Amino acid sequence: MPALKHSRQRESIKNFLTSRYDHPTADTIYTNVRQEFPNISLGTVYRNLALLTDLGEIIKITTDGPDRFDGHVEPHSHFICRKCHAVLDIKMKSEDFIDKEAQKCCSGVIEGHVTQYFGVCSECIKD
Amino acid sequence: MPALKHSRQRESIKNFLTSRYDHPTADTIYTNVRQEFPNISLGTVYRNLALLTDLGEIIKITTDGPDRFDGHVEPHSHFICRKCHAVLDIKMKSEDFIDKEAQKCCSGVIEGHVTQYFGVCSECIKD
DNA sequence: GTGGGTGCAAATACTTTGCAACCGA
DNA sequence: TCGGTTGCAAAGTATTTGCACCCAC
Numbered sequence: 001m002p003a004l005k006h007s008r009q010r011e012s013i014k015n016f017l018t019s020r021y022d023h024p025t026a027d028t029i030y031t032n033v034r035q036e037f038p039n040i041s042l043g044t045v046y047r048n049l050a051l052l053t054d055l056g057e058i059i060k061i062t063t064d065g066p067d068r069f070d071g072h073v074e075p076h077s078h079f080i081c082r083k084c085h086a087v088l089d090i091k092m093k094s095e096d097f098i099d100k101e102a103q104k105c106c107s108g109v110i111e112g113h114v115t116q117y118f119g120v121c122s123e124c125i126k127d
Numbered sequence: 128m129p130a131l132k133h134s135r136q137r138e139s140i141k142n143f144l145t146s147r148y149d150h151p152t153a154d155t156i157y158t159n160v161r162q163e164f165p166n167i168s169l170g171t172v173y174r175n176l177a178l179l180t181d182l183g184e185i186i187k188i189t190t191d192g193p194d195r196f197d198g199h200v201e202p203h204s205h206f207i208c209r210k211c212h213a214v215l216d217i218k219m220k221s222e223d224f225i226d227k228e229a230q231k232c233c234s235g236v237i238e239g240h241v242t243q244y245f246g247v248c249s250e251c252i253k254d
Numbered sequence: 255g256t257g258g259g260t261g262c263a264a265a266t267a268c269t270t271t272g273c274a275a276c277c278g279a
Numbered sequence: 280t281c282g283g284t285t286g287c288a289a290a291g292t293a294t295t296t297g298c299a300c301c302c303a304c
Binding site for chain 3: 002003004005007009010039040041042043044047048
C-alpha cells in the first residue's frame with residue numbers, strides 16, 4: 001500500500017461527511033464539495049471515498065440504488081427503506097449481544113455494527 | 128398490477144433458484160437457464176427476477192457487486208464477505224428477538240429476517 | 255525531484271427499457 | 280383475440296480507470 005499524502009480535497013470530503021447525519025450518495029457529496037473546490041471531479045470523489053472506506057474512516061453502505069456513505073463510524077446499524085431507499089441510523093442497546101449471536105452461527109468474522117435491516121420507513125408506509 | 132400469466136421461462140428461473148443453496152447472480156442464473164432455454168435473454172431473466180421479488184417468492188440481496196438472489200424465503204439472515212462478496216446463510220435462534228429489538232429503535236416497519244451482517248468469511252480471513 | 259493525487263474523458267459493470275413478435279388463457 | 284411475456288438491442292445508471300499534469304513531502 002502506497003504512502004498516504006495529504007490532500008485538501010480528501011479532507012473536505014471527510015469533513016462534509018462528518019458534518020451530516022444523513023447518508024449522502026457520492027453525487028451529493030460531489031455537489032457539495034464543489035462549492036469549496038469548483039474543479040473537483042466525480043472520479044476524485046469516488047477515489048477518495050474508496051480510500052477513506054479502506055482506512056475505516058467512513059462507512060460505505062450498499063443498498064438498492066447508489067451507494068451511501070456515513071462519516072460516523074461509532075457502533076450503530078442501519079435501517080434501509082425498500083421503497084424510498086432512505087437510510088436511517090439504528091442504535092440498539094443489545095447490539096453487542098446481536099453481533100455475538102450472529103457470530104455463533106457463522107464461520108466468518110462478523111464486522112460488528114454494520115448490520116443492515118430492511119423494511120418500509122414511516123413515510124412510505126402511508127401509501 | 129396486470130394479471131399474471133404463466134411462463135415457462137419464469138418457472139425455470141424459480142426452479143433453478145430453489146434448487147440451489149448459494150446465492151447466484153442474474154448472470155449465473157442466465158447461464159444455467161440457458162441450458163433449458165437457449166434463446167432466453169438476460170433482460171428476461173432480470174424482468175422475472177424483479178417480478179418474483181415483488182411477489183415475495185424470492186429474495187433480492189443487494190451487496191457490493193452484482194445483486195444476488197435467494198429462492199428460499201424462510202426466515203434467515205445473510206452474512207456477506209467484504210472481500211470475496213460471498214453470501215452465506217445465517218440461521219439464528221434469536222432472530223425474532225433481534226427483529227423486535229431493531230423495531231423498537233426504528234420508526235419504520237422492519238421486514239423481519241432479511242437482515243445483513245458484514246464481515247470477512249473464513250476463506251478470505253487466511254490472507 | 256519523486257511519487258501520490260487530481261481532472262478529464264473514456265471505459266466498464268450492471269440493470270432497465272422500447273419495440274415488434276410471440277404465446278397463454 | 281387480448282394482453283402479458285419474450286428476445287434483441289439500445290439506453291441508462293453507477294462506478295472505475297488511463298493518462299498527462301499538478302502538488303505535497
